[in-house]
Amino acid sequence: MATGRTHRPATRSRGIPEATVARLPLYLRALTALSERSVPTVSSEELAAAAGVNSAKLRKDFSYLGSYGTRGVGYDVEYLVYQISRELGLTQDWPVVIVGIGNLGAALANYGGFASRGFRVAALIDADPAMAGKPVAGLPVRHTDELESIISDNGVSIGVIATPAGAAQQVCDRLVAAGVTSILNFAPTVLVVPDGVDVRKVDLSIELQILAFHEQRKAGEETAEGAAAATPRPGAAAAPAAAGGRKGPDGDVPAVMPA
Amino acid sequence: MATGRTHRPATRSRGIPEATVARLPLYLRALTALSERSVPTVSSEELAAAAGVNSAKLRKDFSYLGSYGTRGVGYDVEYLVYQISRELGLTQDWPVVIVGIGNLGAALANYGGFASRGFRVAALIDADPAMAGKPVAGLPVRHTDELESIISDNGVSIGVIATPAGAAQQVCDRLVAAGVTSILNFAPTVLVVPDGVDVRKVDLSIELQILAFHEQRKAGEETAEGAAAATPRPGAAAAPAAAGGRKGPDGDVPAVMPA
DNA sequence: AACTGTGAAGAACTTCACAGCA
């Protein structure tokens, strides 16, 4: 999903399809679980089931990485864990900064899934002076003034934005100027970044809206099938006092940090 | 991205492509912003820029909904807000429950983006008896024992799971048994659900891993191309004893709720 | 016999480019 502007033409190098890259972390998780249970090998069928995809897709995905399996047997779990980790760049340490330590930022700081996969939270940054120094997840919150020095001192290239929408672009600009080239954005805004910078977006409200769409469909099917209020075609302006109500400040995202 | 098992063949009805549905919330957000600034109409070009997509795609997307624009002019903002809201099912009220009130669950409960789009948090549920009654985001946390009655009393059909991985499937089963048919899963597990139930997955660690992949590529290109070390490459670490190391409990997700 | 690796067919999605309407 969303990799805003700047998504390199996916060409160059021995390109692995984007869709495949997006599934590698899934396989890695399933494999890690098997590894912990000391399972030595898996078939594409079993692993696919554990990862929630179908086996043909999994085999095709792996074929882009190389021939890491053994016909008639399956894949060596440990070996595959290593190969996928390497392909994803998880065999190295990635220092990360989280900007915006509100509810969400704090949740992210406490999230255990980062450390276990090569990501190290280098610093937590917030614009609220009152937060400065306060420990969150064992790290003292630093003030936004220090953003640039933190980034360069730690060689940070990945930034996580968990500020309110209004502050996101500004924070993004500073991160990029300081040398960050990959951004994970939780703020409900489209970030504009220069070429060469990757942005991925996670939007809680969007996911719910997609669910609502399907939910509505289900409800519709039950009653529909037959008749009743079909879609009121636009034609004229029909739409009642429409749009009304959908106003008001967009609230979105908790966190501190005044624009 | 991820809609685990059970993703209805997308057929039936006057099917809107899944990819289009996933973008409607994006358009809706951009339109809402325009609406707040009292902008009466937009061209596909302008709206596309605001939503971060290209205009041809936007026009194609809208063409699946109907002909809501005016040639030579553009789209009526208010009218389009209404049509998209209706299509997404946001003109009705969706009661939602959040299960697992740890850091993440609390962040979700405080998230303003829900209420402003037709989602109402009907209840916060946690397995920790010590949490029961404690107010979070203005709502008292309820104990898991009450899960079934809360769902049926409020006619909840959408559930959000923010528990640790170990508890997710169990919670999911109970939600489904109680009547929930759409689930937004933040736990790093593949949920198994019966047909007819939709699952969407949001995985913080996966997004970071995808960024790391691209980041690694960039680093590789720089040196490859020939010249000096620009971006301060992250910590070495090589990946010696191969596969080893990647062990240890998967920690993941904060939150309470013992398995 | 069991299971991988992969060409080839098919489906979904995106982009082009232009006809058509206000």
Next chain:
DNA sequence: TGCTGTGAAGTTCTTCACAGTT
């Protein structure tokens, strides 16, 4: 003239089905 709506072409992703290997 300006901009939408959409067939058609192009691209990416998925699935099939089977040859190849242990």
